[in-house]
Amino acid sequence: xxxxxxxxxxIHSRAVELLAPHAEVTESAPLDEASxxxxxxxxxxxxxxxxxxxxxxVIEAADQLKIIARAGVGVDNIDLEAATRRGIMxxxxxxxxxxxxxxxxxxxxxxxxxxxxAGDTSLKAGEWRRKDFMGSELYQKTLAxxxxxxxxxxxxxxxxSLGMNVxxxxxxxxQERAREMQVTLxxxxxxxxxADYLTLHVPKTSETLHMINAKSLALMKPxxxxxxxxxxxxxxxxxxxxxxxxxxxxxxxxxVFESEPLKDSPLQxxxxxxxxxxxxxxxxxxxxxxxxxxxxxxxxxxxxxxxVHNALNIPSLMPRLLKEVQPYFALAEQLGLFxxxxxxxxxxxxxxxxxxxxxxxxxxxxxxxxxxGLLQPSLREQVNYVNAELIARERGLKIxxxxxxxxxxxxxxxELSVKFExxxxxxxxxxxxGEGQERIVNIDGFPISCVPEGVLLVIPHPDKPGMxxxxxxxxxxxxxxxxxxxxxxxxxxxxxVMVVNIDESMNDSIMQVLVNHEDFxxxxxxxx
Numbered sequence: 001x002x003x004x005x006x007x008x009x010x011i012h013s014r015a016v017e018l019l020a021p022h023a024e025v026t027e028s029a030p031l032d033e034a035s036x037x038x039x040x041x042x043x044x045x046x047x048x049x050x051x052x053x054x055x056x057x058v059i060e061a062a063d064q065l066k067i068i069a070r071a072g073v074g075v076d077n078i079d080l081e082a083a084t085r086r087g088i089m090x091x092x093x094x095x096x097x098x099x100x101x102x103x104x105x106x107x108x109x110x111x112x113x114x115x116x117x118a119g120d121t122s123l124k125a126g127e128w129r130r131k132d133f134m135g136s137e138l139y140q141k142t143l144a145x146x147x148x149x150x151x152x153x154x155x156x157x158x159x160x161s162l163g164m165n166v167x168x169x170x171x172x173x174x175q176e177r178a179r180e181m182q183v184t185l186x187x188x189x190x191x192x193x194x195a196d197y198l199t200l201h202v203p204k205t206s207e208t209l210h211m212i213n214a215k216s217l218a219l220m221k222p223x224x225x226x227x228x229x230x231x232x233x234x235x236x237x238x239x240x241x242x243x244x245x246x247x248x249x250x251x252x253x254x255x256v257f258e259s260e261p262l263k264d265s266p267l268q269x270x271x272x273x274x275x276x277x278x279x280x281x282x283x284x285x286x287x288x289x290x291x292x293x294x295x296x297x298x299x300x301x302x303x304x305x306x307x308v309h310n311a312l313n314i315p316s317l318m319p320r321l322l323k324e325v326q327p328y329f330a331l332a333e334q335l336g337l338f339x340x341x342x343x344x345x346x347x348x349x350x351x352x353x354x355x356x357x358x359x360x361x362x363x364x365x366x367x368x369x370x371x372x373g374l375l376q377p378s379l380r381e382q383v384n385y386v387n388a389e390l391i392a393r394e395r396g397l398k399i400x401x402x403x404x405x406x407x408x409x410x411x412x413x414x415e416l417s418v419k420f421e422x423x424x425x426x427x428x429x430x431x432x433x434g435e436g437q438e439r440i441v442n443i444d445g446f447p448i449s450c451v452p453e454g455v456l457l458v459i460p461h462p463d464k465p466g467m468x469x470x471x472x473x474x475x476x477x478x479x480x481x482x483x484x485x486x487x488x489x490x491x492x493x494x495x496x497v498m499v500v501n502i503d504e505s506m507n508d509s510i511m512q513v514l515v516n517h518e519d520f521x522x523x524x525x526x527x528x
Contacts (some may be wrong), residue, residue, distance in 0.1 A: 172397030336373025
């Protein structure tokens with residue numbers, strides 16, 4: 001009997017054609033949570049775009065579900081954690097709409113520069129107002145690209161060919177890779193200060209949420225123009241509206257919004273100073289066909305027991321290879337995730353060492369997990385278990401691996417050393433001890449023992465009396481609760497590291513209090 005597959009949200013008919021030989025396919029318009037909960041029990045796969053919400057409640061009701069496929073990039077409408085707990089694979093199609101999104105970005109930039117939508121509307125109303133629509137050339141203007149992944153790098157490539165000066169920010173792009181793209185890398189503050197046009201191509205994360213706000217807008221040149229085809233939550237809407245009304249921002253072209261569909265927004269009252277489109281970045285015939293074909297093929301492969309190429313939450317690796325190192329898989333990913341949050345600089349190279357009993361095993365799955373963790377803080381849904389190594393190499397990261405059976409304190413050890421482009425080198429090591437207990441056992445050469453989970457403050461500091469008390473007082477004053485502290489040092493009164501477990505993530509203002517303290521300037525918050 002063929003498996004049952006549900007296709008929602010008006011996905012291109014080609015997906016149904018590809019799945020039909022392998023499954024009983026049911027097509028549906030977008031479904032609300034209650035309706036989907038009633039229907040989902042018999043299906044082994046579901047394909048959605050952005051409208052149907054695959055919530056925890058839906059996943060709980062899905063007795064047979066094996067795979068959820070998102071025909072597109074973002075998976076904000078899918079509860080990844082709930083799917084992972086149930087062992088349900090989530091896949092997407094991150095490359096299928098690359099060109100469409102990049103071209104829409106460029107189209108919006110041209111529209112801003114030459115007042116194309118306003119001119120069109122005026123002429124259709126019977127007016128001839130040439131003087132009101134004086135534009136500006138893109139040639140020799142500075143385009144600032146935030147995020148140089150597939151979409152951002154394509155936008156940069158076209159902009160270079162237009163004669164624009166392209167600068168960019170991406171913590172995982174090396175100088176060498178940037179030179180190949182003819183892009184000048186800089187930090188965010190410099191990028192904001194130099195931009196004539198600013199375009200966003202990053203996922204929504206805790207670091208990118210409202211990255212365009214009153215503070216960053218104040219850094220920009222008067223008359224800057226902003227384009228966003230990535231995520232609406234990257235921009236604090238009220239702050240952007242105020243900046244446009246004051247003239248600090250000459251115009252904005254937006255395809256995505258904090259709340260969609262856009263209704264009763266102050267953006268809609270800004271007239272010709274904004275260009276607004278209803279989330280059309282991926283809305284081309286070619287893109288919709290590409291993503292439909294991509295996810296349909298992945299679903300078909302998974303239902304037939306084969307590996308797929310865009311697994312977001314569960315490794316799509318051959319079971320035989322994964323089984324050998326399964327106990328170390330989560331540890332490897334947590335070590336990468338830990339390191340990925342210790343620095344915000346571009347990574348130049350990384351070295352992975354496997355010691356002890358790991359030395360005679362196939363560690364390829366561990367490398368995949370470690371790289372996914374390392375890239376995850378910046379790239380979010382763009383990186384998965386299959387494309388992690390490719391993305392790392394595309395960004396110019398040099399990866400080396402070594403193994404040794406030499407005995408050490410631990411029967412097994414994974415050590416990750418990362419060199420950053422500013423010359424900094426960081427190291428973290430982890431082990432499985434006792435009955436499968438994961439531990440971080442070394443940070444930058446300091447022996448320590450901490451569980452890689454929850455919210456951690458990693459605090460290098462001088463080893464002198466009172467340090468624990470100072471941290472306790474600072475955090476207590478700001479209502480931050482501590483539930484664990486681990487210390488590591490080489491010798492008394494030398495350098496040391498402290499790892500503090502806290503109940504929840506701290507806001508930027510509290511972090512600033514810590515880094516302003518003379519002994520805690522290198523403090524980093526890590527969320528695992």
